[in-house]
Amino acid sequence: MWQYEKKLQYPVKIKTPNAKLAKVIISQLGGPDGELSASLRYLNQRYVMPYSEVKGLLTDIGTEELAHVEMISAILYQLTKDLTIDEIKESGFDTYFVDHTTGIYPVAASGAPFTATYFQSKGDIITDLHENLAAEQKARTTYDNILRLADDPDVRDSIKFLRQREIVHYQRFGEALRLTTDRLNSRNFYACNPAFDKNCPKKR
């Protein structure tokens, strides 16, 4: 189960609305390498993990990603608050506005709605951990690109925090992969899938 805490993981305090910037940052909510797909990826993968450290890590990172969904949503809410109709038209935010007004809805920057095809849950610990390592790097690149597009220091501060978390998660997933291969036959890690095959032979 989960419990909500009425606070953000890291502050989001944006003084100047900027709909154009919201249009690109929204990709980290509903885009292919966004926080929503990150959270769903880890929270779905964790059930069949054969090792308790990895079950714990996926639960705890998946939970942190939910806090990142909230931070991105707070950024979007503050960037699109008190906009005039002229600002909405000029910024190009009108194509989102027509369907959602200023409500928060998970889409990619291109406008494509969120889809579960952005992530995989393969039921194989080595495969899933490699997917997660790649996902953290893809999200890091997206944050790097957002930092190339954003000048506002208030926005940059929160985005830099989120970028840094991708690097920490990558590090932890790398350790989870090492814990996994340490327990498998070092001559052939793929000899069996410890999440499915019975009597998976231990390290030789």
Added chain:
Amino acid sequence: MNPQSLLMKKIMQYDFTLKELNLYLDTHPNCRRALAMFQKFRKLREDAVREYNEKFGPITPEQNINAQRWQWVDAPFPWEV
């Protein structure tokens, strides 16, 4: 910064430290140094949250200690600056 925001900032800092240690301990469950740090910050957080609840209200619904008013709905939500 007002006293409420200051105490909230402290809680957020403790929570961040605890989260970092939590993820680290998931892959290093026998690290005595990290375990000791976790205990230290767990206690600091506990005291800060208790003080926050008494002075300013709940951070989670079950921390509502006021018998006159459901204060959970009073404080602004965290995306509102």
